[in-house]
Amino acid sequence: MRLAQENDRVLLISGKGKRYFVTLRAGDRFHTNVGSISHNDLIGKPYGRVVRSHIGHPFVLLRPSLYDELMGLKRVSQIIYPKELGLILFHLDVRCGSRVIEAGTGSGALTMALANAVMPYGRVYSYESREEMLRVARRNLEEVGLEEYVEFHERDIAEGFDETDVDAVFLDVREPWDYLPQVCQALMDGGFFGTLVPTTNQVSALLYELERYPFYDTRVMEVLLREYKPVPGRLRPQDVMVGHTGYLIFSRKVASDAELPAPEEGSED
Template sequence: MTGRTDVAKENDLVLLIGRDRKRFILRLTSGAQLQTHRGVIYHDDIIGRPLGREITSHLDYPFLVLEPSTHDLILDLERTTQIMYPKDIGYVLLKMNIKPGSRVVEAGTGSGGLTLALARAVMPTGRVYSYEVRPDVLRLAAKNLDKLGLLPFVELKERDIGEGFDEVDADALFLDLRTPWLYLAQARAALKSGGFFGALLPTANQVVQLIGALPDHGFDAIEVEELLLRPYKAVPARLRPADRMVAHTGYLIFARKVERVPAPEADEGQGTPSEGIETRKGE
């Protein structure tokens, strides 16, 4: 039984969902208990038993026991700053080819929402290098990542990226900053040739600034995208959109670092292609 991956073990993270859809994420500890509005749940009632089943609190209220997803973990983060929404994070992982073994640079750690997802994507052989200038915010991100066992895959650095990144030949780099166009030279120096660049910005004016600056710093294949998420009420008798949707949370900007061959200089005296060509206008 201990070899089964669907069996809850001590120190595992589990997700509890009540019939009222209230959610709790906890790390299992022998002898511990969780106090909820629907009664006490004893960790020992979960440890050693299969996931995907119901347990009951001491008030006989049922909870479903599941393995939490990355989406669940992001929404459960302790935070003092706005985090990227899971709908944007998931798309970033796909667009920037983040996979096990990738080396990814991030600036603007915040509370660690994107960092969490990057770490889970690159593990066990990859690495995330995350930069943040605010020490209190960085401490919270470290706490969040440590709680989830992800710190071994992340290097947190308290630094202004205007000084540059330590990394070179990174596979991907993401900027979650107010003025990313000011740091494109640093981003280019950190990326491998053909590497993936990404950024998140809240306003169109900022996007214009960034996409105008990207070509001047050796980036091409520029894309600007926005994701809108509409959940539905999953009731067979009255399936319809939920009253609220996750609409504009920011613009996603993607590009690739490229190496361009300088245009050949014209031979002296040859002039430009249009020189010496007479037109018939006015004849």
């Protein structure tokens, strides 16, 4: 049994499924349009219990998961969603101890997922040229306690990255093909490159440019998540679904003098 502590960040889910994130401070009060709750009544309460507002509305008290945090993130830009994040972590082989570059930071959703994956020994180097975004992303990372694994750079990545020999680079920028020299400079041989672009034209543009650099084992994919109404006697998919977020492209950098075997049509596994 774990008890909610002062300074814990907690998740309260209302009867209507609305989600509230609260950092507990003795003496503070949490307000909603269905009544308020004193933080003092939450501190020391076991997680997984129902608490009630002063007018009786129920809330379930939980620790927020990283997924909850990502979905509830304060956004100043389109974020990358968990259905893509999971694939990104696998295809960039981001693991405990990895050193990873990402650009741009945006609202910090990927930053958060990367920081969570590389901790405690690894490091995320996150580049963003827009100061406002960097400020929001930094605060978002602080709120979930992952900021210590991230180094933020306010920088136009056309100027290059400070790090070299990193394990992976992910670009979430409009024209990723413009930065392949910088990526190659920073990435170790055998390292992982990835990007997410919304249009097919961008996929083609990137694939053309990747052919001019020492990249290998390139993959392009998209992922469709289909959620179901969790009603046992009337099981069916939700009526509306996300139709598109973007195309994921992954590749591995090899030695610049590698004489790569010619890709053979139909040989993709």
